[in-house]
Amino acid sequence: MNELVPLTIVGQGAIGLLAACQLQRQRLPVQLWLRHNESNLRQTGKLSVDFTDLSGQSTSHIYTSVNASVFTTAPATPLITRIVIPVKAYAVLPCLAELQPYLSSQAQLIISHNGMPELEAYQQQLKAEQALWFLSTTQAALRSASGVQHTGIGQSTLAAINPTARKQSASQQQALLQQLTLALGPVTLTADILPVLWQKLAINAVINPITALHRCRNGELAAPELAPLISALLREVCLVAAAEGMDLTYASNLSRVYQVIEATKANKSSMLQDIEHGRPTEINAITGYLLRCAARHKLTLPHNERLLAQVQQLAQGQS
Numbered sequence: 242m243n244e245l246v247p248l249t250i251v252g253q254g255a256i257g258l259l260a261a262c263q264l265q266r267q268r269l270p271v272q273l274w275l276r277h278n279e280s281n282l283r284q285t286g287k288l289s290v291d292f293t294d295l296s297g298q299s300t301s302h303i304y305t306s307v308n309a310s311v312f313t314t315a316p317a318t319p320l321i322t323r324i325v326i327p328v329k330a331y332a333v334l335p336c337l338a339e340l341q342p343y344l345s346s347q348a349q350l351i352i353s354h355n356g357m358p359e360l361e362a363y364q365q366q367l368k369a370e371q372a373l374w375f376l377s378t379t380q381a382a383l384r385s386a387s388g389v390q391h392t393g394i395g396q397s398t399l400a401a402i403n404p405t406a407r408k409q410s411a412s413q414q415q416a417l418l419q420q421l422t423l424a425l426g427p428v429t430l431t432a433d434i435l436p437v438l439w440q441k442l443a444i445n446a447v448i449n450p451i452t453a454l455h456r457c458r459n460g461e462l463a464a465p466e467l468a469p470l471i472s473a474l475l476r477e478v479c480l481v482a483a484a485e486g487m488d489l490t491y492a493s494n495l496s497r498v499y500q501v502i503e504a505t506k507a508n509k510s511s512m513l514q515d516i517e518h519g520r521p522t523e524i525n526a527i528t529g530y531l532l533r534c535a536a537r538h539k540l541t542l543p544h545n546e547r548l549l550a551q552v553q554q555l556a557q558g559q560s
């Protein structure tokens with residue numbers, strides 16, 4: 242395994258720290274790209290993180306942080322060769338622009354977020370020899386004041402997005418896959434990530450906005466009075482998916498939505514958490530994406546349209 246390629250991870254969010262802590266437990270090199278100028282970072286350049294795994298076992302971790310000012314003050318700092326970017330969908334493009342001067346010309350970038358990625362826009366930010374990958378994950382983690390907790394086992398799917406990533410040798414791809422498996426595994430490598438993204442989109446388009454609007458935990462979506470709304474939203478997702486050439490079967494996706502509602506019944510969705518904390522939501526990459534697709538095909542999705550407006554209104558009321 243090509244384990245000497247150090248991994249840089251953007252931010253100190255739940256997924257990024259989960260990946261960082263799991264790698265460091267395996268004694269693999271990780272550093273964090275952090276923009277926050279917190280006092281502990283200013284003085285030491287290090288971030289301390291407590292990690293609690295699924296079995297409740299806790300470990301303490303210390304990370305070196307890197308950012309634009311580190312490259313300015315220490316010009317010999319090596320350029321970034323492999324970076325995971327697990328940020329909210331709306332944060333990816335500004336992040337790529339910020340990172341580009343500090344990436345090696347052959348860097349590997351692994352982007353991971355909920356909602357539909359703007360893959361073409363991401364590719365346009367890269368140089369020809371930089372490899373772009375997308376990682377979709379259902380791992381669950383929660384950020385706390387002192388660190389991060391792994392809250393739910395999930396699966397991750399990795400795909401090469403641009404020609405440079407696709408033409409990497411089998412051994413290069415395996416090395417990346419193994420590193421990501423230790424970080425956010427199990428990871429499956431797929432040639433076409435779109436079916437995975439649409440399935441996840443169908444679930445997110447139902448669970449996230451409704452829980453945000455009703456300010457309820459996922460399990461409360463099993464209430465019979467919400468069944469007509471869930472059904473109507475999902476039918477619209479399947480309609481627009483079909484127009485995009487995606488085979489998203491209504492019945493199997495409806496039962497998957499209810500499986501996720503049951504399996505995550507105690508959880509607060511990320512959109513509800515964002516609303517509660519007054520942070521921007523990912524509604525534009527989820528419901529907004531569906532509506533943009535629908536407009537291209539001259540379809541109307543009245544239930545999703547109403548939900549988007551309600552969530553946007555809710556978010557505005559918070560700010």
Ligand SMILES: NC(=O)c1ccc[n+]([C@@H]2O[C@H](COP(=O)([O-])OP(=O)(O)OC[C@H]3O[C@@H](n4cnc5c(N)ncnc54)[C@H](OP(=O)(O)O)[C@@H]3O)[C@@H](O)[C@H]2O)c1
Pocket residue numbers: 251252253254255256257274275276277327328329330332335336339353354355356378379380381382383384511523
């Ligand atoms: N948490 C989960 O269980 C989970 C599960 C599956 C999928 N996801 C998805 O995975 C993505 C990440 O989730 P998350 O929960 O880890 O989000 P998060 O807690 O918001 O973490 C993202 C982190 O990246 C930082 N960041 C953004 N842009 C940056 C930049 N240019 N430079 C440095 N730091 C930057 C953010 O800083 P600020 O806080 O300052 O913005 C934040 O610390 C989202 O799309 C989410 O929906 C999450």
